[in-house]
Amino acid sequence: MSTTTLPPTEKSAPVSAPKGTTSDRARSERKLGWLLAGPALLVMLLVTAYPILQAVYDSLFDYRLTDPENRAFNGLSNYLVILTDSTWWISIGVTVFITVVTVAVELVLGFALAFVMAKALSSIRPVLRAAILIPYAVITVVSAFAWKFAFAIDTGFVNKWFGWLPGISGDTDWFGGQWSALFVVCVAEIWKTTPFISLLLLAGLAQVPEVLQEAAKVDGATWWQRLRKVTLPNMKAAIMVAVLFRTLDAFRVFDSIFVMTAGANRTESVSFLAYRQTISRLEIGLGSAVSVLLFLVVVGIAALFIKGFKVDLAQARGEG
Amino acid sequence: MSRKEKNWWIVAGVLIVIYALFPVAWIVSLSFKAPSDLTNGQFLPTDATSENYKGIFTGAGGDLFLPALRNSFGICLIATLISCILAMFAAYAIARLDFPGKKFILGTALAVAIFPVISIVTPLFNLWRNIGLYDTWPGLIIPYLSLTLPISIWTMSAFFREIPWEMEQAAQVDGATTWQAFRKVIVPLAAPGVFTTAIIAFFIAWNDFIYGISLTSTSASRPVPAALGLFSGASQFEDPTGVIAAAAVIVTIPVVVLVLLFQRRIVAGLTNGAVKG
Numbered sequence: 321m322s323t324t325t326l327p328p329t330e331k332s333a334p335v336s337a338p339k340g341t342t343s344d345r346a347r348s349e350r351k352l353g354w355l356l357a358g359p360a361l362l363v364m365l366l367v368t369a370y371p372i373l374q375a376v377y378d379s380l381f382d383y384r385l386t387d388p389e390n391r392a393f394n395g396l397s398n399y400l401v402i403l404t405d406s407t408w409w410i411s412i413g414v415t416v417f418i419t420v421v422t423v424a425v426e427l428v429l430g431f432a433l434a435f436v437m438a439k440a441l442s443s444i445r446p447v448l449r450a451a452i453l454i455p456y457a458v459i460t461v462v463s464a465f466a467w468k469f470a471f472a473i474d475t476g477f478v479n480k481w482f483g484w485l486p487g488i489s490g491d492t493d494w495f496g497g498q499w500s501a502l503f504v505v506c507v508a509e510i511w512k513t514t515p516f517i518s519l520l521l522l523a524g525l526a527q528v529p530e531v532l533q534e535a536a537k538v539d540g541a542t543w544w545q546r547l548r549k550v551t552l553p554n555m556k557a558a559i560m561v562a563v564l565f566r567t568l569d570a571f572r573v574f575d576s577i578f579v580m581t582a583g584a585n586r587t588e589s590v591s592f593l594a595y596r597q598t599i600s601r602l603e604i605g606l607g608s609a610v611s612v613l614l615f616l617v618v619v620g621i622a623a624l625f626i627k628g629f630k631v632d633l634a635q636a637r638g639e640g
Numbered sequence: 641m642s643r644k645e646k647n648w649w650i651v652a653g654v655l656i657v658i659y660a661l662f663p664v665a666w667i668v669s670l671s672f673k674a675p676s677d678l679t680n681g682q683f684l685p686t687d688a689t690s691e692n693y694k695g696i697f698t699g700a701g702g703d704l705f706l707p708a709l710r711n712s713f714g715i716c717l718i719a720t721l722i723s724c725i726l727a728m729f730a731a732y733a734i735a736r737l738d739f740p741g742k743k744f745i746l747g748t749a750l751a752v753a754i755f756p757v758i759s760i761v762t763p764l765f766n767l768w769r770n771i772g773l774y775d776t777w778p779g780l781i782i783p784y785l786s787l788t789l790p791i792s793i794w795t796m797s798a799f800f801r802e803i804p805w806e807m808e809q810a811a812q813v814d815g816a817t818t819w820q821a822f823r824k825v826i827v828p829l830a831a832p833g834v835f836t837t838a839i840i841a842f843f844i845a846w847n848d849f850i851y852g853i854s855l856t857s858t859s860a861s862r863p864v865p866a867a868l869g870l871f872s873g874a875s876q877f878e879d880p881t882g883v884i885a886a887a888a889v890i891v892t893i894p895v896v897v898l899v900l901l902f903q904r905r906i907v908a909g910l911t912n913g914a915v916k917g
Contacts, residue, residue, distance in 0.1 A: 346738070349737050349738055349739060350737075350738075350739040350740065352733070352737060352739075353733040353737040353738075353739030353741065353742075354733075354739065354741060356729040356730060356732055356733035356737075357729065357730040357733040357734065357741065357742075357745050359726055359729065359730075360726040360727055360729065360730035360745070360789060360793055361730070361741075361744075361745050361748060363726060363785055363789060364748055364749065364752045364785075364786070364789055364790065365748070367752075367760065367782060367783060367785050367786040367789075368751075368752050368755050368760060368786050371759070371760040371762075371763040371764055371767075372755075372759055372760070372763075374763035374767065375759060375762050375763045378762070378763060378766070385766070433656060436649065436652040436653060436656060437656075439649055440649055440652075440653050441646070441649065441650075444650070444653050446903065446904070447653070447657065448653055448656055448657070449903045449904065449907055450899060450900055450903040451656060451657045451660040451661060452656060452660055453899040453903055453906060453907070454660045454661060454664060454896060454899060455660055455663075456843075456910075457843055457895035457896065457898070457899045458663075458664060458892055458895065458896075459846060459847045459849075459865055459891060459892070459895070460847055460849060460865075461849050461865040461868050461869050461888075462667065462865075462868070462888040462891060462892055463663060465667065465868070465884055465885070465888055466663040466664070466666055466667040466670075466888070467663060469666075469667070469670055469881060469885070470663070470666055474678070474679045475670070475678050475679055475881050476681070477681055477682060477683050479681070480681040480682075490681075511659075511663060515660070516910065519907055519910055519911055520910075520911060522911070523911035565754075568754040569754075571756070572756050572757060572758070574757075574758065574849070574850055575849040575850070575865075575869075578849070578853075578869060579869055591756060591757070591758040591850070594758045594759070594761075594762060595758055595761070595850070595854065598761065598762045598765055598854075599761075599765060599853075599854050604762070604765075604766050607762045608762050608763065610762075611756070611758055611759035611761075611762045611763075612759070614756045614758065614759055615755070615756055615759045618754060618755070618756050622751075622754060
């Protein structure tokens with residue numbers, strides 16, 4: 321059975337094996353690779369590429385489900401309607417605001433959490449790890465309800481607890497104004513998603529060579545100097561990956577807004593606008609156009625990160 | 641580390657635990673409040689009651705909540721199973737074979753992972769109505785694959801890359817057949833990675849809200865988050881807050897149990913896929 325035609329490691333194969341067999345092997349390996357990975361790729365394309373193409377097509381029609389007979393091609397006029405309407409720009413503003421605020425706060429907070437977890441005594445580390453995974457695992461709708469009920473006038477305790485702060489009293493209606501409502505949405509989002517960022521940063525923190533830290537310490541660098549000159553530069557890849565993932569995730573914000581304000585008081589995000597056009601108003605044409613625009617913005621942000629900030633995902637995952 | 645410094649780290653650790661558990665504790669407390677207690681402006685109920693839990697498991701509330709719970713479990717488990725099987729083959733190919741499509745597949749997985757869900761919902765809403773998948777289990781399982789499959793491929797190929805595949809050959813040299821080598825050596829090494837991936841994929845499916853509210857209309861397929869989100873509208877004369885809180889606690893229990901049991905693996909799975917040096 322074992323005539324041992326295989327060399328001990330595959331890497332030395334090209335040296336010893338005759339040329340013909342190598343390319344045969346390579347070809348069959350390639351074939352097997354596509355055979356195994358093909359179905360997964362096909363499913364991914366079917367559930368995303370097909371719908372977005374359908375959305376592009378639908379967005380070119382004046383098409384509402386309440387009046388399907390009168391479906392008519394109208395070119396780019398859906399896009400024109402959206403881009404000249406203040407609703408779109410308000411939703412873009414709201415989405416950008418939530419994205420920037422949450423990602424910025426989460427980065428700082430997540431870094432602090434990662435730092436504590438890295439330094440914590442090994443005996444309490446499992447406890448911290450389990451605790452920090454709870455917000456990650458709690459579903460977004462539940463988190464949104466918890467924060468909504470906490471801030472609400474009738475069921476909440478926030479007004480009572482923080483009544484001593486200027487501007488907060490027993491009848492402060494957090495969901496009655498744009499800024500205060502967005503504040504609560506941001507709080508809920510930050511609570512829920514900071515753990516994810518902090519875990520990515522913790523993994524990045526573990527990659528900073530201990531020797532460098534020690535050397536800087538010996539040279540008399542302060543804690544702050546070590547953080548800025550040694551820790552952060554060595555974590556750049558991890559930070560950028562965390563920011564990229566969270567930015568794109570934050571840009572899709574929907575669940576919290578649905579639960580907390582349902583888009584009232586100018587708190588509608590882009591995803592919510594697309595939902596309202598399609599599902600509530602049955603305007604397939606307009607809803608599709610909003611969806612396509614959102615998709616383009618997301619692609620734009622990803623391209624900006626990858627080209628502009630040189631986030632190398634292959635490098636970040638150690639592939640090269 | 642000095643004693644004083646040690647104490648500071650412990651304080652910081654306690655703060656993290658409070659941060660993580662506070663909203664969960666609040667929703668649990670809320671779920672035990674009687675209607676008269678709901679608006680008392682306090683964190684804790686003055687007199688704990690299980691009325692809210694009775695409300696979601698019996699009567700009209702039960703008719704809404706129990707089917708939703710069954711839908712959530714069924715749909716999420718099936719979507720997780722399908723994406724894990726597909727991802728297993730793909731990840732094996734990515735980790736072990738040399739073929740030119742690797743980067744393209746990982747890139748596609750990444751692109752699908754960042755895809756705005758609502759952009760998929762709009763066309764599917766119309767299509768599903770035309771072909772009869774609207775408000776059915778398959779009608780949710782198929783789009784759920786767009787959530788679970790990319791992360792499964794990404795996470796599992798990171799795990800598979802760390803498996804010492806040479807051990808399979810070593811076992812064969814020692815006289816094991818190919819099947820024995822696979823079953824006795826590779827399966828035990830790969831199983832933890834597959835299992836962890838399944839947990840993470842399940843979390844993501846369990847968390848879905850947009851597909852749930854957009855592609856269903858009745859208790860035939862509506863999952864719990866969607867039922868929760870739309871419940872406030874269905875209230876009659878009673879304040880639904882306590883009932884929503886109780887339902888929220890019930891859907892949180894499975895994920896908290898998974899976290900407590902498998903925290904170390906989940907952290908490895910979440911970070912392996914994204915950051916590796």
